Amino acid sequence: MQDEKMLRSQLAKAMPWFGMDIGGTLTKLVYFEPKDITPDEQDQEAEILRNIRRYLTKNSAYGKTGHRDTHLQMDNVEIRKRRGSLHFIRFQTTDMSNFLLLAKQKGMAELVTTVCATGGGAFKFENEFRQQVNMKLAKFDELDTLIKGILFAEVQNPTECYFYENARDIMKSEKRAFDFSKPYPFILVNVGSGVSILAVYGPDNYKRVSGTSLGGGTFLGLCCLLTGCNSFEEAIQLATKGDNRKVDKLVRDIYGGDYDRFGLTGDLVASSFGQMHIKDKRSSVSREDLANATLVTITNNIGSIARMCALNEKMDKVVFVGNFLRVNPISMKLLAYAMEFWSNGTLKALFLEHEGYFGALGCLLQFNGEIAAALNETAETSQQTQKSETTADTFSNTINSTTSPHSNNTNNSDS
Numbered sequence: 001m002q003d004e005k006m007l008r009s010q011l012a013k014a015m016p017w018f019g020m021d022i023g024g025t026l027t028k029l030v031y032f033e034p035k036d037i038t039p040d041e042q043d044q045e046a047e048i049l050r051n052i053r054r055y056l057t058k059n060s061a062y063g064k065t066g067h068r069d070t071h072l073q074m075d076n077v078e079i080r081k082r083r084g085s086l087h088f089i090r091f092q093t094t095d096m097s098n099f100l101l102l103a104k105q106k107g108m109a110e111l112v113t114t115v116c117a118t119g120g121g122a123f124k125f126e127n128e129f130r131q132q133v134n135m136k137l138a139k140f141d142e143l144d145t146l147i148k149g150i151l152f153a154e155v156q157n158p159t160e161c162y163f164y165e166n167a168r169d170i171m172k173s174e175k176r177a178f179d180f181s182k183p184y185p186f187i188l189v190n191v192g193s194g195v196s197i198l199a200v201y202g203p204d205n206y207k208r209v210s211g212t213s214l215g216g217g218t219f220l221g222l223c224c225l226l227t228g229c230n231s232f233e234e235a236i237q238l239a240t241k242g243d244n245r246k247v248d249k250l251v252r253d254i255y256g257g258d259y260d261r262f263g264l265t266g267d268l269v270a271s272s273f274g275q276m277h278i279k280d281k282r283s284s285v286s287r288e289d290l291a292n293a294t295l296v297t298i299t300n301n302i303g304s305i306a307r308m309c310a311l312n313e314k315m316d317k318v319v320f321v322g323n324f325l326r327v328n329p330i331s332m333k334l335l336a337y338a339m340e341f342w343s344n345g346t347l348k349a350l351f352l353e354h355e356g357y358f359g360a361l362g363c364l365l366q367f368n369g370e371i372a373a374a375l376n377e378t379a380e381t382s383q384q385t386q387k388s389e390t391t392a393d394t395f396s397n398t399i400n401s402t403t404s405p406h407s408n409n410t411n412n413s414d415s
Contacts, residue, residue, distance in 0.1 A: 017079070018112070019364030021142070021357070022121025024193035025217055025232075026323050027093045030360040031056055032077075034084040052106050057087060063098050066091035072354055077156050079365065086364075088357050090323070096125055100132045108133065116363040118142040143198060143208065145362025146190060150321065151203055152365060153354050154180050160353050161319075167336040167349070178350055183317070187310045191322035192356065193217030195302055199313045209309050212301065216324030219298045226294065227287040235291055236328050242292030246285050249274025272297040299331050303338030303349075310347055318349050323356030 017032040033053060060068045067090055074086040091099060114136045115129070122139045129135045154160045161180035164173040188198040188206075194215040200206040216232075223235035245267070251259050252266030253274075259266075273293060275281040306318050318339055325332055332351050339349040354361070 017364055018115055019145075019360040019362065019366075020115060020117040020119075020122070020137075021145070021359035021363065022093060022096075022117055022119040022125060023323070023356075024120060025093060025220070026090050026192075026356065027096065027099070027119075027121065028323070028357050028360040029089040029091075030357055030364045031087045031089065032079055032082075032084055032364060033057055033087060034082050035076075036083045052108060052111070055106060056089070057085075062089070062091065062102070063095065065095050066099070072357070074153075074156060086361070088354065088360075090356075093121055096121070096128065100128060103133050103135075108135075114138050116140060116366055118145045118359045118363050140363055140366055142359050143196070143206070145359045145366070146321070147188070147198075147200060147203065147206060147358075147362070148365055149354075149358030149361035150188075150319075150352065151183075152361060153352065153358065154183070157353065161350055162353070163348055163350050164333055164336040167333070167340040170333045170337055173333055173336065178348075180350070183319075185313070185315050186317040186319050186350075187306060187313065187315050189302065189306045189318060189320045189322075191215050191302060191320060191324040195305070195322075197306060197309050199309065199315065209313065210305055212305055214298055214301050216298075216322065219294055219324070222294045223291050226290045229287075229291070233327060236295075236330070238288045238291035239295040240292075240330055242286065242288030242290065244269070244289065244293040244296040246281070246289045247275055247293035248272050248296065269296065269300060272300070295331060296334060299334040300338060303335050303342075306335075307339060307342050307347060310343075316347055318347055319352065320349060321352050321355055321358060325351065325355045 019030045021028040033056075056068070060070050062068075069088045069090065072088045076083060077086050112135065115138070117137045118140045119142050122137050126137050126139075129137050159177050161178045162175050163178045165176045166173045183200075185199065185201045187209075188200050190196045190198070192215060194217065195212045196208060197210040198206050199209045220232050220235055223229050223238070227235070227238055229235045229238060248269045249271040250266060251264050251268045251270045254270055255266070257266045258264065276285075306320075310316070310318050320332070320335055332349075336349040339347045352358070
């Protein structure tokens with residue numbers, strides 16, 4: 001009964017609402033700030049909660065790697081009959097200890113006992129959350145939350161989805177809004193440290209069809225090795241200024257021009273880094289060229305796999321998401337070009353404004369749902385216990401036995 005009261009108390013707490021996606025490289029956090037707080041709620045709101053809300057919403061940088069993407073803020077959003085703003089915050093997963101220290105200093109654990117989380121880090125850091133700040137991580141499947149977050153964002157933000165017009169001319173291609181109100185079916189390519197590819201037929205009907213270990217983590221790792229850069233942003237800046245043609249071997253380097261028989265133009269990459277076995281070529285390339293070639297290599301690989309998945313599933317929409325696309329229009333244009341070129345215009349590469357935050361957003365949407373489920377479990381367990389006790393008492397009275405009935409059947413459900 002005491003557990004049920006505690007869970008009901010948790011369920012009644014509308015704030016703070018957080019969703020976390022703890023990835024291999026970045027941790028993404030979505031925070032819902034209510035704007036419809038009543039005078040009574042304002043009076044009851046704890047000073048700690050006010051301080052947390054003020055700290056999160058009035059700053060755009062937290063420590064060394066924490067940032068709030070202010071341009072992604074969504075206002076006038078309705079979640080469980082409350083209206084407010086969604087804030088999108090990210091930090092490097094290697095700084096998780098600093099995040100936990102901040103949560104402890106701000107008194108967050110005094111207000112929240114459960115945080116909904118997804119991603120591999122929800123398992124990796126479970127003990128740290130419990131031991132350092134006494135918080136439980138309610139873990140959700142990362143693909144379920146990804147799709148839930150995408151569908152919610154599309155409904156709330158009509159301009160969420162876009163594509164690149166004139167995709168075959170990367171220098172002249174322009175961003176255009178795309179009507180994604182009738183999305184199904186589509187291929188979903190989630191590019192994080194690695195890549196997962198899903199075929200989505202409906203809101204609760206999808207399957208993982210492919211993936212690759214060569215993703216955003218590969219790009220960053222290789223760039224750090226090859227160029228000496230220290231961050232994803234620096235790697236992208238270098239790539240934007242470079243020329244992969246000084247690093248890669250092109251079709252024209254092999255055939256002297258186009259390969260007309262198979263419709264291969266001379267400027268297509270025939271071999272990534274194919275020039276780097278030549279000493280003179282190695283000595284003449286710049287850090288920028290190496291970064292650009294690395295980016296082209298990764299995007300070509302992702303685009304090729306995505307295209308094959310679309311063909312196999314007979315789908316004509318390919319949606320790319322993930323933090324690899326953050327501050328990275330050059331990769332989006334390369335992916336759009338690849339889809340357009342290799343499909344002869346039958347496949348369209350689509351992108352979403354909130355890129356890598358959909359998993360965290362999907363967790364946020366399930367916050368109260370998780371507690372409600374736990375509440376139901378507790379209530380059912382309580383009823384079963386009472387029923388068992390009643391049955392045991394009846395049995396005991398019937399046989400007039402001095403032996404106390406016992407059960408070795410325990411319920412350790414972890415929602």
